[in-house]
Amino acid sequence: MSIITVGRSAVRRPEFPVAGKPIISVRGAEVSFGERTILAGIDLDIRCGEVLAIVGPNGAGKSTLVNVITADVELDAGKVFIDDEVEYSWSTRELAMRRAVLLQDIGMAFPFIVLEVVEMGRSPWAGMRESQHDDLIVAGSMSRTETVQFAARKFTSLSGGEKARVALARVLAQATPALLLDEPTAPMDIRHQELVLQQARDYASTGGAVVIIVHNLDLAGAYADRIAMLSDGSIIADGPPAEVLTADRISDVYDYPVSIVADPNTGAPLVVPVRAGRKED
Amino acid sequence: MSESTEIRDTSLRRSRRSDPSNRPAPTSRIEAVREDGGLDLGRIRGQRTARAGTLFLVLIIALIAASVLSAAIGQLFIPPLEVIGSLLGKVGLDWLPGPSHDFGEEALWQVRFPRVVMTVLVGAALAVAGAMMQGVFGNPLAEPGVVGVSSGAAVGASASILFGWSFLGAFTTPTFAFVSGLITTFIVYTVSRSGGRTEVITLVLTGVAVNAIAGAAIAYITFAAPTSAREQIVFWQMGSFNGSLWSQVGLILPLIVFGIIIAQTLAPGLDILSLGEKSARHVGINVERLRIIVMAVVALLVSAAVAFCGIIAFVGLVVPHIIRMIIGPGHRLLLPASVLGGAVLLSIADLAARTLVEFADLPIGMLTSLVGGPFFFYLIRRSRKESGGWA
Numbered sequence: 244m245s246i247i248t249v250g251r252s253a254v255r256r257p258e259f260p261v262a263g264k265p266i267i268s269v270r271g272a273e274v275s276f277g278e279r280t281i282l283a284g285i286d287l288d289i290r291c292g293e294v295l296a297i298v299g300p301n302g303a304g305k306s307t308l309v310n311v312i313t314a315d316v317e318l319d320a321g322k323v324f325i326d327d328e329v330e331y332s333w334s335t336r337e338l339a340m341r342r343a344v345l346l347q348d349i350g351m352a353f354p355f356i357v358l359e360v361v362e363m364g365r366s367p368w369a370g371m372r373e374s375q376h377d378d379l380i381v382a383g384s385m386s387r388t389e390t391v392q393f394a395a396r397k398f399t400s401l402s403g404g405e406k407a408r409v410a411l412a413r414v415l416a417q418a419t420p421a422l423l424l425d426e427p428t429a430p431m432d433i434r435h436q437e438l439v440l441q442q443a444r445d446y447a448s449t450g451g452a453v454v455i456i457v458h459n460l461d462l463a464g465a466y467a468d469r470i471a472m473l474s475d476g477s478i479i480a481d482g483p484p485a486e487v488l489t490a491d492r493i494s495d496v497y498d499y500p501v502s503i504v505a506d507p508n509t510g511a512p513l514v515v516p517v518r519a520g521r522k523e524d
Numbered sequence: 525m526s527e528s529t530e531i532r533d534t535s536l537r538r539s540r541r542s543d544p545s546n547r548p549a550p551t552s553r554i555e556a557v558r559e560d561g562g563l564d565l566g567r568i569r570g571q572r573t574a575r576a577g578t579l580f581l582v583l584i585i586a587l588i589a590a591s592v593l594s595a596a597i598g599q600l601f602i603p604p605l606e607v608i609g610s611l612l613g614k615v616g617l618d619w620l621p622g623p624s625h626d627f628g629e630e631a632l633w634q635v636r637f638p639r640v641v642m643t644v645l646v647g648a649a650l651a652v653a654g655a656m657m658q659g660v661f662g663n664p665l666a667e668p669g670v671v672g673v674s675s676g677a678a679v680g681a682s683a684s685i686l687f688g689w690s691f692l693g694a695f696t697t698p699t700f701a702f703v704s705g706l707i708t709t710f711i712v713y714t715v716s717r718s719g720g721r722t723e724v725i726t727l728v729l730t731g732v733a734v735n736a737i738a739g740a741a742i743a744y745i746t747f748a749a750p751t752s753a754r755e756q757i758v759f760w761q762m763g764s765f766n767g768s769l770w771s772q773v774g775l776i777l778p779l780i781v782f783g784i785i786i787a788q789t790l791a792p793g794l795d796i797l798s799l800g801e802k803s804a805r806h807v808g809i810n811v812e813r814l815r816i817i818v819m820a821v822v823a824l825l826v827s828a829a830v831a832f833c834g835i836i837a838f839v840g841l842v843v844p845h846i847i848r849m850i851i852g853p854g855h856r857l858l859l860p861a862s863v864l865g866g867a868v869l870l871s872i873a874d875l876a877a878r879t880l881v882e883f884a885d886l887p888i889g890m891l892t893s894l895v896g897g898p899f900f901f902y903l904i905r906r907s908r909k910e911s912g913g914w915a
Contacts, residue, residue: 339808352662353853
């Protein structure tokens with residue numbers, strides 16, 4: 244661990260998250276690749292204790308926004324603050340103690356077994372007092388994602404949905420105040436989609452901040468505290484699901500007519516695309 | 525799994541309830557499947573450790589056997605027990621008789637032992653460099669040659685032979701090989717860097733370009749050189765342990781031991797790099813720093829290895845791959861196992877090079893390529909089958 248833990252004493256630990264406090268703030272973020280503007284001035288606060296869903300049509304800039312937050316894309320203008328400090332004032336490791344990231348691309352170069360993959364999530368805490376509970380945290384995040392039964396299997400031999408759950412387990416094991424999930428539900432079946440969103444809710448209820456990119460607006464409507472809708476690189480709506488998910492707005496942004504109905508069980512908004520009925524009947 | 529089915533049923537039943545006053549909480553709750561005792565960390569880790577332990581034991585025994593046999597077999601056969609006796613005698617133990625032949629002791633200590641030690645060192649260095657290279661590229665087909673260490677070293681060595689430089693005596697050619705290997709890697713790395721980051725694909729393609737230029741330079745030098753120098757250049761490139769000396773061992777030993785120790789400290793970072801460059805950064809690995817250190821260590825190890833013995837291909841490719849198949853890809857065990865595995869493989873290869881054809885010392889680089897080429901082909905086929913294309 245020597246290379247990773249050089250200067251251990253200087254590492255600044257995150258404080259325990261306080262609900263309502265912004266852990267990540269994006270201010271005036273602008274990104275363009277060549278002539279094309281991807282993000283045109285984004286302001287966004289990601290607060291502890293809430294699930295924030297980022298939605299929007301393909302190419303709206305959702306993934307780029309995540310890349311901005313994780314400092315994987317250079318900003319043309321604007322700043323990102325993590326834990327009240329400008330992002331670049333933190334070391335790679337200090338950032339890893341504050342936010343865990345689940346990307347869409349979750350491949351592994353080598354056939355590590357599932358347990359080893361999840362354990363990698365603990366690496367920012369190596370050599371610190373938090374690492375005493377590594378086994379407990381790893382076991383906990385695996386059981387919460389239903390990955391225990393293939394702990395000894397090779398990651399590369401799993402199906403797409405199973406890989407996605409293992410990757411989620413790794414991110415949960417990192418035990419950071421903020422969690423960024425880029426389309427974690429894409430390869431999953433209904434049961435596991437719901438499971439992921441319920442885990443996100445649990446995470447937020449213990450004080451964590453969860454940012455989740457989803458295409459399924461119903462999931463966002465049912466589980467998110469707040470929805471930020473992106474269109475052409477700008478946030479065009481930011482608020483509680485019932486306010487953001489209106490038929491007019493969605494029809495306009497996605498360029499397809501939809502109607503909104505209430506979930507018979509919960510009253511949460513369900514988005515129903517307007518479809519022509521079959522001709523036969 | 526039965527438990528999970530049960531839970532699923534309950535949740536479905538609950539959501540079908542029609543009594544509106546008794547509606548479930550916002551959503552039916554999925555309890556994650558909990559299998560009591562299902563996650564036995566100790567058992568899973570124990571299995572791995574046992575496997576690794578067996579492999580290390582086998583490799584150590586194989587290394588001792590190969591080294592003793594290497595020292596025993598040659599134009600003058602010295603029984604293995606006498607070889608061990610001579611070794612023990614050197615440290616003051618008279619348990620076994622030394623060589624019975626008149627020149628036995630001399631043959632062992634002046635010709636065979638330096639050669640055996642050199643082979644072991646070079647094999648270890650090449651294999652561990654290969655393992656690191658594959659780890660840092662996240663690709664099991666990577667080899668130190670990718671970033672031009674070997675071809676750069678060959679240019680330096682050939683140039684020194686062509687111009688007949690001898691200001692460092694017998695060490696002139698090795699020094700040139702070593703330095704130009706380092707410089708070439710440095711050039712490949714800096715050229716492919718942009719904006720403080722290095723894309724792996726750019727690095728590989730830059731390596732291809734630099735290798736091509738180096739190939740042209742070697743071709744020109746070979747063309748321009750007088751016959752005797754030309755012969756020397758050609759043979760240097762084919763690789764051989766013929767004529768290894770203690771003084772040479774003394775020079776490369778500290779470099780290679782240092783490289784192997786540094787490599788071991790990089791193991792945890794290399795593991796995590798397997799997640800992909802971005803994800804590795806997100807769990808706190810300074811990818812760029814790790815990569816620079818790996819490059820430097822690989823350049824050091826390979827330059828030191830080829831300096832005296834010439835180019836020996838495929839050891840760095842084949843050894844880590846076989847070991848990964850046996851004990852998995854974790855670098856904490858893969859790197860030390862590669863050290864042993866490379867030493868064993870090259871010892872056996874050198875023994876073959878000396879004994880396959882009577883009274884001839886075959887170029888060892890030719891032998892390893894002859895065996896490694898088909899193996900590389902098999903690896904390509906296999907990894908294509910596994911990932912369903914190039915992933």
